Amino acid sequence: MEQSSAYEGQPLHEPKGWWGRYVFSQDHKVIGLQYTCIALAIGLTGMFLSLLMRMQLGFPGLFESIDAGSYYQDVTMHGMIMVIYLLTALFLGGFGNYLIPLMLGSRDMAFPFVNMLSFWFYLLSVLILVASFFVESGPTGAGWTLYPPQSILEGTPGADGAGIILMLASLAVFIIAFTMGGLNYITTVLQSRTRGMTLMRMPLIIWCIFLATFLGLLAFPALLVGAIMLIFDRVLETSFFMPEIFKGGEVLDYGGGSPVLFQHLFWFFGHPEVYIIALPAFGIISELISCHARKNIFGYNMMVWALIAIAGIAFIVWAHHMYVAGMNPYLGFFFATTTLIIAIPTAIKVYNWVITLWNANIRMTVPMLYCLAFLITFLIGGLTGLFLGNVAVDVPLSDTYFVVGHFHMVMAVSPVLALYGGLYHWYPSVTGRMLDDRLGKIHFWITFIGTYLVYFPMHYIGFLGVPRRYYSNDQYDFIPQSVNDLNQFITICALIVGAAQFILLYNFVVSIYKGKKAGSNPWGACTLEWQALESPPGHGNWDVQLPVVHRWPYDYGLPGATADFVPQNVADEDIT
Amino acid sequence: MTEVINNEKEKFMGLTHAQVFMYLLMTVISILFLFITNAYLFRMNFADWQSLPMPTLLWFNSGALVLASVGMIWAKQGAKSGSPTNIKIGLTAAGIFGTLFTLGQITAWQELNAVGYFLASNPANTFFYLITALHVMHVLGGMVAWLRVSFKVFLGSENTATEHTIGLLGIYWHYMLLVWALLFSILLTT
Numbered sequence: 101m102e103q104s105s106a107y108e109g110q111p112l113h114e115p116k117g118w119w120g121r122y123v124f125s126q127d128h129k130v131i132g133l134q135y136t137c138i139a140l141a142i143g144l145t146g147m148f149l150s151l152l153m154r155m156q157l158g159f160p161g162l163f164e165s166i167d168a169g170s171y172y173q174d175v176t177m178h179g180m181i182m183v184i185y186l187l188t189a190l191f192l193g194g195f196g197n198y199l200i201p202l203m204l205g206s207r208d209m210a211f212p213f214v215n216m217l218s219f220w221f222y223l224l225s226v227l228i229l230v231a232s233f234f235v236e237s238g239p240t241g242a243g244w245t246l247y248p249p250q251s252i253l254e255g256t257p258g259a260d261g262a263g264i265i266l267m268l269a270s271l272a273v274f275i276i277a278f279t280m281g282g283l284n285y286i287t288t289v290l291q292s293r294t295r296g297m298t299l300m301r302m303p304l305i306i307w308c309i310f311l312a313t314f315l316g317l318l319a320f321p322a323l324l325v326g327a328i329m330l331i332f333d334r335v336l337e338t339s340f341f342m343p344e345i346f347k348g349g350e351v352l353d354y355g356g357g358s359p360v361l362f363q364h365l366f367w368f369f370g371h372p373e374v375y376i377i378a379l380p381a382f383g384i385i386s387e388l389i390s391c392h393a394r395k396n397i398f399g400y401n402m403m404v405w406a407l408i409a410i411a412g413i414a415f416i417v418w419a420h421h422m423y424v425a426g427m428n429p430y431l432g433f434f435f436a437t438t439t440l441i442i443a444i445p446t447a448i449k450v451y452n453w454v455i456t457l458w459n460a461n462i463r464m465t466v467p468m469l470y471c472l473a474f475l476i477t478f479l480i481g482g483l484t485g486l487f488l489g490n491v492a493v494d495v496p497l498s499d500t501y502f503v504v505g506h507f508h509m510v511m512a513v514s515p516v517l518a519l520y521g522g523l524y525h526w527y528p529s530v531t532g533r534m535l536d537d538r539l540g541k542i543h544f545w546i547t548f549i550g551t552y553l554v555y556f557p558m559h560y561i562g563f564l565g566v567p568r569r570y571y572s573n574d575q576y577d578f579i580p581q582s583v584n585d586l587n588q589f590i591t592i593c594a595l596i597v598g599a600a601q602f603i604l605l606y607n608f609v610v611s612i613y614k615g616k617k618a619g620s621n622p623w624g625a626c627t628l629e630w631q632a633l634e635s636p637p638g639h640g641n642w643d644v645q646l647p648v649v650h651r652w653p654y655d656y657g658l659p660g661a662t663a664d665f666v667p668q669n670v671a672d673e674d675i676t
Numbered sequence: 677m678t679e680v681i682n683n684e685k686e687k688f689m690g691l692t693h694a695q696v697f698m699y700l701l702m703t704v705i706s707i708l709f710l711f712i713t714n715a716y717l718f719r720m721n722f723a724d725w726q727s728l729p730m731p732t733l734l735w736f737n738s739g740a741l742v743l744a745s746v747g748m749i750w751a752k753q754g755a756k757s758g759s760p761t762n763i764k765i766g767l768t769a770a771g772i773f774g775t776l777f778t779l780g781q782i783t784a785w786q787e788l789n790a791v792g793y794f795l796a797s798n799p800a801n802t803f804f805y806l807i808t809a810l811h812v813m814h815v816l817g818g819m820v821a822w823l824r825v826s827f828k829v830f831l832g833s834e835n836t837a838t839e840h841t842i843g844l845l846g847i848y849w850h851y852m853l854l855v856w857a858l859l860f861s862i863l864l865t866t
Contacts, residue, residue: 210693279704287696290688317700321708325715328806336795338802340719356724356799361715368711 158591502562
């Protein structure tokens, strides 16, 4: 695309050669895809680790290579990979990069070079993380929360070698990558909207990514500070977090530090992190529900304010992760209250999605199936959250499988369902071809039913008081045989769900070449990414002139219009 | 890169891209220092805490950082009045005093180390080294930006963006001074 002096919008840096176009690209779409590919690859590794854990829980001792140490390493790396390197990276780095400029009618991110650096730093953080699998004594097995003192003391897997150091270093590099990307997303949203794209005309997913990025930028520094201080404690034997420790009758060099300080720093990041993942998922659901139910989203303004409220309250609930750490009861009361309050804006969003579906012309496409599955799963995960948010209920349930069931429902399965819905929805925009519908439905039903069979029983196991993170349940009289049977059942289901994900991968690869041609706007969506000059959109996204926005992004079923949707860039007088 | 007409109308409060980026970056850095000082104030209540004496050199270093900021103001005024000489004088002063500050901080660490205030011997020491090192790292980031701008000014041709760029660089340097002033006052009084 040749630029002329009348070319509108920010300057375009034409890629130079194959390397510039596909590897060191500054085009937001390529960077988004790079993020997506790396995140999915490391996500597959995370899933494989979870299956190893399940093998040990369902069939203890079947694999001799899974000993207590490697089990804890699998638990830790699975958690960290899924939360940070898959979901955070894929939602913000993948979807954020691809969608923000396209949906806002911009040519690219505000700072394409910084954007490219962000991806390469992310890749570096993943490589450092993966490297920890290959060092002596392996990756850290401290649990994804990395609580000191045990995370850096000899005896914990990976603590005496480089495992824990690589983990912390990888997190620090990830945070730098995220900051570079995040500053870009926010600047782009604030500065690079095309004419007519006011803040209150932005698609909800852009609002969600925008606010999730804010959360990340304000929360990740807490983790960075915690990680740096923990590296100091581990490498330089300082005592930020390390109390006096006696080991085999000997006093270690540590003394006087506070492990609870680390918990505060960790969870001040850790709780907003839940919403860093949940908000983009909300955004995807909002787009998909409206488009595939052919109805405008109910209560747009309310949705935006609910998001802002969630983002704000997300910063004052963190200590509900620490009820059992020893806490002033009044403080526990405060955090329980804020935790319950955050359910209000969240419920507003769920009600609005349901009302959007009410009397709508629902098309049972694969993305819509994922939306419906998300609504139910998020509701269930949210309700069990009310249990755990209350101090008195949390204390007996803390560190049991109930917690594992709860957070997998609410922040693993729910976001992944939204993620899959999003992948099916935007795949045609990226490749110009449709994913296979039949394979999509098979993948959906196995994943949806399968994950319920995996996580629903865990709530019951938790009620029995079975502790999470135990390598073996053999020596505990209070655990009945039925738990072991259930664990076998869960493991078999998990293996089936795991295998089913390869249907998606197969569908992805084959559809690039053999998928049905999508055309420019296969779903009949109103948002700008489907109104680009070419399909898939080329470098610079738009023609010589940027699109002009005349309406909000959800004009489905507009009275007087022939088509059941009116794109954002169509003026009133042009409606036919 | 072709000159283009900028018709992206929906700007935020009339700010440029770079301004928004810079203000956001400073917000994120503030949060980082907020957490580290929070941790400092939390940890200092424990029994093993022994405050360390602040080396007198830190006052001179603070003075250097103030003069570096004055240099940036000088350069900004030069850019405003279209005087390349003043831009160069200001930038040179900022660079020299910024470097002096960095070297001064390193010397202060060596002084403390020489009289037995080792990094790991007390949490107060560890925090002192960590906080000052984090600040120096951010000052060094400012030095990298200063190098970029200086290259443009000293070696490049006239640049229309100079006033804007120097203004932004100046804001970051003043901000580093402000952060240092707050950190130093906390270190002095606790």
